[in-house]
Amino acid sequence: MPQVKSTRHEMPTQDPKERRKNFDEVALGYDEETAVAEANRCLNCKKPKCMEGCPVEVPIPQFIQLIKERNFQGAIKKIKTKNSLPAVCGRVCPQENQCEKHCILGKKGEPVAIGRLERFVADYELTHGSEPAEKQPPTGKKVAVVGSGPAGLTAAGDLAKMGHQVTVFEALHVAGGVLMYGIPEFRLPKEIVQKEIEKIKDLGVEIKTNYVIGQLESVDELMEQGYDAVFIGTGAGLPYFMNIPGENLNGIYSANEFLTRTNLMKAYKFPEYLTPIRVGKRVAVIGAGNVAMDAARTALRLGAEESIIVYRRTEKEMPARREEIEHAREEGVKFELLTSPVEFHGDEHGNLTSMTCIKFQLGEPDASGRRRPVPVEGSEFEMKVDNVVLALGQGPNPLVPRTTKGLEITKKGNIVAEEETGATSKPGVFAGGDIVTGAATVIMAMGAGKKAARAIDEYLKNK
Amino acid sequence: MYKIIRKEVLAPVIKLFEVEAPKIAAKAKPGQFFILRLYEKGERIPLTIADFNREAGTITTIFQEVGRTTKDMGRMNEGDYLADVVGPLGEPSEIENFGRVVCVGGGVGVAPIYPITRALKEAGNEVISVIGARTKDLLFWRDKMAAVSDRIITCTDDGSYGEKGFVTDAVKRLAEECKIDRVWAIGPMPMMRAMAETTRPLGIKTIVSLNPIMVDGTGMCGACRVSVGGETKFACVDGPEFDAHLVDFDLAMCRLAYYKEEEKRAEAAGSCQSGGGCGCHK
Ligand SMILES: Cc1cc2nc3c(=O)[nH]c(=O)nc-3n(C[C@H](O)[C@H](O)[C@H](O)COP(=O)(O)OP(=O)(O)OC[C@H]3O[C@@H](n4cnc5c(N)ncnc54)[C@H](O)[C@@H]3O)c2cc1C
Numbered sequence: 095m096p097q098v099k100s101t102r103h104e105m106p107t108q109d110p111k112e113r114r115k116n117f118d119e120v121a122l123g124y125d126e127e128t129a130v131a132e133a134n135r136c137l138n139c140k141k142p143k144c145m146e147g148c149p150v151e152v153p154i155p156q157f158i159q160l161i162k163e164r165n166f167q168g169a170i171k172k173i174k175t176k177n178s179l180p181a182v183c184g185r186v187c188p189q190e191n192q193c194e195k196h197c198i199l200g201k202k203g204e205p206v207a208i209g210r211l212e213r214f215v216a217d218y219e220l221t222h223g224s225e226p227a228e229k230q231p232p233t234g235k236k237v238a239v240v241g242s243g244p245a246g247l248t249a250a251g252d253l254a255k256m257g258h259q260v261t262v263f264e265a266l267h268v269a270g271g272v273l274m275y276g277i278p279e280f281r282l283p284k285e286i287v288q289k290e291i292e293k294i295k296d297l298g299v300e301i302k303t304n305y306v307i308g309q310l311e312s313v314d315e316l317m318e319q320g321y322d323a324v325f326i327g328t329g330a331g332l333p334y335f336m337n338i339p340g341e342n343l344n345g346i347y348s349a350n351e352f353l354t355r356t357n358l359m360k361a362y363k364f365p366e367y368l369t370p371i372r373v374g375k376r377v378a379v380i381g382a383g384n385v386a387m388d389a390a391r392t393a394l395r396l397g398a399e400e401s402i403i404v405y406r407r408t409e410k411e412m413p414a415r416r417e418e419i420e421h422a423r424e425e426g427v428k429f430e431l432l433t434s435p436v437e438f439h440g441d442e443h444g445n446l447t448s449m450t451c452i453k454f455q456l457g458e459p460d461a462s463g464r465r466r467p468v469p470v471e472g473s474e475f476e477m478k479v480d481n482v483v484l485a486l487g488q489g490p491n492p493l494v495p496r497t498t499k500g501l502e503i504t505k506k507g508n509i510v511a512e513e514e515t516g517a518t519s520k521p522g523v524f525a526g527g528d529i530v531t532g533a534a535t536v537i538m539a540m541g542a543g544k545k546a547a548r549a550i551d552e553y554l555k556n557k
Numbered sequence: 558m559y560k561i562i563r564k565e566v567l568a569p570v571i572k573l574f575e576v577e578a579p580k581i582a583a584k585a586k587p588g589q590f591f592i593l594r595l596y597e598k599g600e601r602i603p604l605t606i607a608d609f610n611r612e613a614g615t616i617t618t619i620f621q622e623v624g625r626t627t628k629d630m631g632r633m634n635e636g637d638y639l640a641d642v643v644g645p646l647g648e649p650s651e652i653e654n655f656g657r658v659v660c661v662g663g664g665v666g667v668a669p670i671y672p673i674t675r676a677l678k679e680a681g682n683e684v685i686s687v688i689g690a691r692t693k694d695l696l697f698w699r700d701k702m703a704a705v706s707d708r709i710i711t712c713t714d715d716g717s718y719g720e721k722g723f724v725t726d727a728v729k730r731l732a733e734e735c736k737i738d739r740v741w742a743i744g745p746m747p748m749m750r751a752m753a754e755t756t757r758p759l760g761i762k763t764i765v766s767l768n769p770i771m772v773d774g775t776g777m778c779g780a781c782r783v784s785v786g787g788e789t790k791f792a793c794v795d796g797p798e799f800d801a802h803l804v805d806f807d808l809a810m811c812r813l814a815y816y817k818e819e820e821k822r823a824e825a826a827g828s829c830q831s832g833g834g835c836g837c838h839k
C-alpha cells in the first residue's frame with residue numbers, strides 16, 4: 095500500500111478580504127480529483143472507528159470506497175441510506191467532534207476529511223440528478239410532523255420511506271427551520287437546503303407552511319383529525335435576553351432576529367427584498383457560540399466597519415467550532431474577552447449609543463467544567479456601539495407544550511422524551527431535536543428524528 | 558396562496574380585504590391578528606383580523622396605507638392572491654361580562670375594536686362605543702359598530718362629523734355620567750397613550766392592543782418586545798393586548814420609528830413612473 099499522506103486535502107475558500115463583503119459561500123468544496131485523492135487516504139478499516147462518532151451511523155468507509163472507485167452516485171446512495179440531508183451535514187456538522195474525531199488517521203496525522211467528502215458527493219448529486227429513493231408500499235397510516243427543521247425533516251423522510259403518509263406543519267413560510275432562518279447563506283446556501291427538502295418532498299411528504307400548531311390547530315386536534323401519530327420537532331426558537339437596563343433600545347437585536355431578517359427575509363438585498371435591517375459602524379455580539387460567530391460575520395457583510403465578539407470567558411471556553419472562530423478572525427472579527435455588558439445607553443430617539451461593560455477573571459470550574467467567570471470590581475468601562483446582537487442561547491418555544499394536553503415538560507420547558515425512541519408521556523406523540531435536548535446540533539436533531547421514525551413505525555404496526 | 562375575494566375602499570387610504578383562509582376563519586377569536594407576505598420579496602407584516610366568517614371561510618382585514626407594503630397591497634384587487642397568510646396569532650381578548658364597557662376605536666383602530674365590541678356585547682356587557690377619526694372621510698364601519706353597541710359616540714378632530722374633539726374627551730365625559738367597568742382602546746400609539754392617561758386617574762382598567770414591529774409572530778425573534786409593568790413581553794405571543802396603565806409607551810413609540818429611513822427607501826424603490834404598479838420592483 096502506498097504511503098498515506100498525513101495531511102488532508104485543503105478545501106479552497108474564498109479570500110477573506112473578498113468574502114467579508116459578500117454572502118456567497120465561504121468554503122468552495124472539492125473537485126473530483128481532490129475528492130478521489132482525499133478518499134484514497136482512507137484505510138477502509140475493518141472496525142471503522144469513525145462511524146462511532148456519527149450520530150446517524152453513516153456507512154463511512156463504504157461510501158468513501160465508492161468515491162475511490164469514482165462511483166459518486168453510488169456513494170451518495172450509500173450515505174442516503176442513513177442521512178437524508180448530506181449536503182447540509184457535509185457543511186455544518188461539527189465533524190472534528192464527531193466522525194473525524196474518531197478516525198484512526200487522526201492519531202498520527204490528520205483524519206480523513208469525511209465531511210468534505212460527504213459534501214462533495216451530495217453536491218455531485220444535486221448537480222447531476224439522482225434516482226428516487228426506494229419506498230415501502232403504503233401502510234395507510236397518517237403521521238403529522240410539527241416543525242420542519244432537521245429533526246422534523248428527517249423523521250418525515252424516514253416515515254415516508256416506510257410507507258406512511260406524512261404531513262409536515264411549519265409555522266414559517268418556508269421549510270427548513272434553523273437551516274433556513276439561522277445558519278447564514280455564506281455557510282449553508284439556502285438553495286441547497288431547498289434542494290434537499292425537494293428530495294424529501296419527492297418521497298411523498300406534504301409540507302404545509304404558514305401553519306402554527308398551538309394556534310391554528312393543537313396536537314390534540316391533529317390526532318382527532320385522524321393522524322395516527324405525531325412527531326414534535328419545534329426546536330429551540332425562543333431567544334434569551336440578559337434582563338439588564340436598556341435592553342429594549344433600538345439597535346439591540348436577538349441573534350434570532352438579526353439572522354432571520356438577513357437569511358430568511360434576505361435583508362442583505364434590501365430594498366429589492368423589503369425587510370430592512372440596520373447595521374451601524376460598530377457592532378458588538380454578546381456570546382461566543384456558533385450563533386455568535388454567525389452574527390459577527392453577518393454584521394461585517396452587512397457593512398459594519400467593526401464587529402466585535404464580547405465574551406465573559408476566554409478563547410479556550412468559547413463554545414463555537416474552531417473553524418468558525420478561525421473564519422471569523424480571518425475576516426476581521428475582533429474579540430473582547432473576559433468582558434460583558436451590564437447596561438445599555440441610548441440617545442433621545444431610543445437608539446443605542448453605548449454600553450457599560452465590566453471585566454471578568456476566571457475562577458473555580460463550574461458544573462460544566464469550565465472556569466467560572468468572576469466580575470472584577472471597579473472594572474466598569476464604556477464601549478461605543480451602534481448595534482448589539484445578543485447570542486446568549488435559545489430556549490424552547492412554549493406554543494406547543496402549552497397547548498398539548500398530557501405532555502410532560504421539564505422545568506426549562508423542554509418536552510420530556512425517551513432518548514432511544516422519542517416517546518413522550520402522551521401516547522402516540524413523539525418528540526426530538528432541540529425541543530427535547532435544548533439547543534444542540536443539526537446531526538443530533540436528525541439522529542433524534544431518525545430514532546423517532548423507527549419507534550413511530552413500530553408503534554403504528556402495533557396500533 | 559390566499560385569494561382576495563372582496564376589496565372595499567373605505568376611505569382614500571383605508572381599504573378592506575376579505576381573504577380566503579378557511580382554517581384561520583375557523584379558529585380566529587377577537588383580539589387576534591395574522592401576518593401576511595404579499596409576494597416572494599415582500600416583508601412580513603401583521604394586521605388584525607377585523608372580522609371572520611366561519612361558513613364562508615374568510616377573514617376580513619382593514620388596513621391603512623402607510624408605507625411600501627400597505628401601499629402595494631392597496632393596489633391589489635379582487636381575484637389577486639397574497640403569497641402568505643399565517644394566523645391566528647396572539648392571545649385572544651379576555652371576554653367576560655364586566656358590566657359596562659367602553660370600546661374606543663381611533664382611526665383604523667375601529668377595525669380591530671369591532672370584533673371585540675361584538676364579543677363583549679354577546680357576553681352580556683352594556684357596551685358604549687366611541688369611534689373617532691381626524692375627519693369625516695376617514696370614518697368607516699360606524700353602522701357596524703352601532704349594531705353591536707348599546708350606544709355610540711362619534712368624534713372627529715375637525716368636527717366634520719359627530720362631536721368635535723378627541724375620543725379621550727368623550728370617555729372623560731362618559732366617566733362623569735356613569736360608572737365604567739372597563740375600557741378597551743385601539744388606535745394609533747399616541748391615542749392609546751392619551752387614553753391610558755385619561756383613565757389612570759379615574760382608576761378604570763384599560764386594555765390596549767400594541768402594534769410593534771414584528772417578524773415571525775410566533776415568539777422566535779423578540780423584535781416585538783415591549784415593556785409592560787417593567788417586564789419585557791413579546792407582543793406577538795404574550796399580547797398584543799396589555800393593561801394600558803402598565804405599558805411603557807415612550808419605548809414602544811421609539812421602537813416603531815427605528816426603520817424610518819429604510820421605510821422611505823423601500824417606498825421610493827416601489828414608486829417609479831407607474832407608481833410601482835408595474836411590478837418591476839417586486
Ligand atoms: C445561527 C445558528 C447556527 C448554527 N450552526 C450550527 C452548525 O454549524 N452546526 C450544527 O450542527 N448545528 C448548528 N446550529 C444548531 C442547529 O441548527 C439546531 O440544533 C438544529 O437546527 C435543531 O433542529 P430541530 O429540527 O430540532 O429544530 P429547528 O431547526 O429549530 O426547527 C424547528 C422548526 O419548527 C418550527 N416550529 C416551531 N414551533 C412551531 C409550531 N408551533 N408549529 C409549527 N412549526 C413550528 C420552526 O419554525 C422551525 O422551522 C446552529 C443554530 C443556530 C441558531
Ligand SMILES: Cc1cc2nc3c(=O)[nH]c(=O)nc-3n(C[C@H](O)[C@H](O)[C@H](O)COP(=O)(O)OP(=O)(O)OC[C@H]3O[C@@H](n4cnc5c(N)ncnc54)[C@H](O)[C@@H]3O)c2cc1C
Nearest residue numbers: 602603604605620621624625626627768769770771813820
Ligand atoms: C398586532 C398588530 C396588528 C396590526 N393591525 C393593523 C390593522 O388592522 N390595520 C392596519 O392598518 N395596521 C395594522 N398594524 C400595523 C401594520 O402592521 C403596519 O402599518 C404595517 O406593517 C406597515 O407596513 P408598510 O410597509 O406599509 O409601512 P412601513 O413604511 O414599513 O412602516 C410604516 C410604519 O408601520 C410600522 N411597521 C413597519 N413594519 C412593521 C412590521 N413588520 N410590523 C409591524 N409594524 C410595522 C412602523 O411603525 C412604521 O414606521 C398592526 C400591527 C400589529 C403589530
Ligand code: SF4
Nearest residue numbers: 148152183187192193
Ligand atoms: S453526518 Fe456528520 S457526523 Fe455523520 S459522517 Fe456525515 S459529517 Fe460525519
Ligand code: SF4
Nearest residue numbers: 136137139144197198
Ligand atoms: S477510521 Fe478513518 S481511515 Fe478508518 S475507515 Fe474511518 S475514515 Fe477511513
Ligand code: FES
Nearest residue numbers: 774776778779793
Ligand atoms: S414577532 Fe418575533 S417574537 Fe414576536
